[in-house]
Amino acid sequence: MIPASFDYVAPQSLTDALAALAEHGDDAKVLAGGQSLLPILRMRLNAPSVVIDLGKVTELQGISDEGDHLVIGAMTTYAAVLASEAVSTHAALLSKAVATVADPQIRHRGTVGGALVHADPAGDVGAPVLALDAELVIAGQGGATRTVPAADFFEDLFTTAVGEDELLTQIRIPKHTGWGAHYEKFVRVSHQWSIVAVAATVRAEGGSIAEARVGLTNMGSTPLRATAVEQALVGQSATEEAVRQACARAADGTNPPSDLNGDADYRRHLASVLTRRAVLAAAGA
Amino acid sequence: MTRITVTVDGVEYSDDIEPRTLLVYYLRQNLGKTGTVVGCDTSNCGACTVHLDGRSVKSCNVLAVQADGHEVTTIEGLAADGQLHPMQQAFHESHALQCGYCTPGMIMQACDLLKDNPDPSEQEIREGLEGNLCRCTGYHNIVRAVQHAAAAMRQGTEAPADSAVPAAGPGAPEPATAGVGAAGPEMPPGEGAPVSAGSTGEGVTA
Numbered sequence: 001m002i003p004a005s006f007d008y009v010a011p012q013s014l015t016d017a018l019a020a021l022a023e024h025g026d027d028a029k030v031l032a033g034g035q036s037l038l039p040i041l042r043m044r045l046n047a048p049s050v051v052i053d054l055g056k057v058t059e060l061q062g063i064s065d066e067g068d069h070l071v072i073g074a075m076t077t078y079a080a081v082l083a084s085e086a087v088s089t090h091a092a093l094l095s096k097a098v099a100t101v102a103d104p105q106i107r108h109r110g111t112v113g114g115a116l117v118h119a120d121p122a123g124d125v126g127a128p129v130l131a132l133d134a135e136l137v138i139a140g141q142g143g144a145t146r147t148v149p150a151a152d153f154f155e156d157l158f159t160t161a162v163g164e165d166e167l168l169t170q171i172r173i174p175k176h177t178g179w180g181a182h183y184e185k186f187v188r189v190s191h192q193w194s195i196v197a198v199a200a201t202v203r204a205e206g207g208s209i210a211e212a213r214v215g216l217t218n219m220g221s222t223p224l225r226a227t228a229v230e231q232a233l234v235g236q237s238a239t240e241e242a243v244r245q246a247c248a249r250a251a252d253g254t255n256p257p258s259d260l261n262g263d264a265d266y267r268r269h270l271a272s273v274l275t276r277r278a279v280l281a282a283a284g285a
Numbered sequence: 286m287t288r289i290t291v292t293v294d295g296v297e298y299s300d301d302i303e304p305r306t307l308l309v310y311y312l313r314q315n316l317g318k319t320g321t322v323v324g325c326d327t328s329n330c331g332a333c334t335v336h337l338d339g340r341s342v343k344s345c346n347v348l349a350v351q352a353d354g355h356e357v358t359t360i361e362g363l364a365a366d367g368q369l370h371p372m373q374q375a376f377h378e379s380h381a382l383q384c385g386y387c388t389p390g391m392i393m394q395a396c397d398l399l400k401d402n403p404d405p406s407e408q409e410i411r412e413g414l415e416g417n418l419c420r421c422t423g424y425h426n427i428v429r430a431v432q433h434a435a436a437a438m439r440q441g442t443e444a445p446a447d448s449a450v451p452a453a454g455p456g457a458p459e460p461a462t463a464g465v466g467a468a469g470p471e472m473p474p475g476e477g478a479p480v481s482a483g484s485t486g487e488g489v490t491a
Contacts, residue, residue, distance in 0.1 A: 003305040004305070031348075053348075109347065
């Protein structure tokens, strides 16, 4: 399978990339790591006339510590996130989720920003980014930037707040230093998309849960927060029974898909089971 | 057409190519590097795995233009001075293949794994190879080969120069390679037994 023909542009800077987007508009597709885009092009599910490759825009790569936030460039690969001690220390949930993405080869090329803008509801970075209350920095034409909370970033299936002439540039994650974290992913076979997955991070105080954040993967058209569970967990002891009760409502407000991997009811059941497992693991219980 | 300059297996190439050219087809059709194969063409099977700037990638899932200015190593670039790389040697000795189609990708990914983790457990090897599918072997001898290669590469880094032999044809005697053999001191318990032909299906497929 060979993609349809396209023109190729490889800007060297963010300014040039935005200019290329402005010039080509609707006809262009942005190439980040390409690990989702290339299969789409090969299967000709999309046939853009121009591909704008961000691979040479080095200013979009890298992870920096900005005091109470970690800042991850949109073109930072999964492998770089996994190798980052800053991420595993201050945003452990993201490390845990990224470790489950596809396979090592794909993690070497795929980028966090590319995955977020692609916005596949079965992708593994949306739920932790949402659960960690991250902010997404978006650059527009004329040098304008805006910052969107993760809760407003994911709009629908494969649709985000990033406009057609804009680019996601940074993921800003408030530090969750000392929080336990676990990503519980349910798949049929290795290196597959999540049937359902749960991202949980917990701040424990003396054997009980002081704060909890829970994000759900593939329980709707976007990543979702299990806010009922988060509230029910506060003050609970990190024991199997207490956590089980708090996680019973994990599927509240969700609208999971039905497909060959499982119908919606099955996914709702999975959500509560996986949430319990994820929270218990995050709490170190 | 777009001009690219890529270093492949130590040699620099400049070519005008269509931007839609996948790296694997550039390697095979433009450069004649047919050691890298196309398996599934859907980025699942890992048969096309090569190293891009020293890290493993699926070359059916990378455009050749994305490799512009970078360095690619294929299975054809592993052997040095006519001697197999320890990983190739270990795959040969452990009979870690049957049809052989997944082997180039398996070896490239296994080499990548050992860069991060020179002494992986069986579980770590299986997880490290999760993006590489083999439909013949059941993976057992592949895991064993990676363990043997890891042991060989840790000990004196490589086997002595006279112990690595060129690729041998079917029926050639198994070389007694220091540090690579099944009885090597780094072998985990239970991994020292000789490979049984019956247990791998060799007798059926040979």
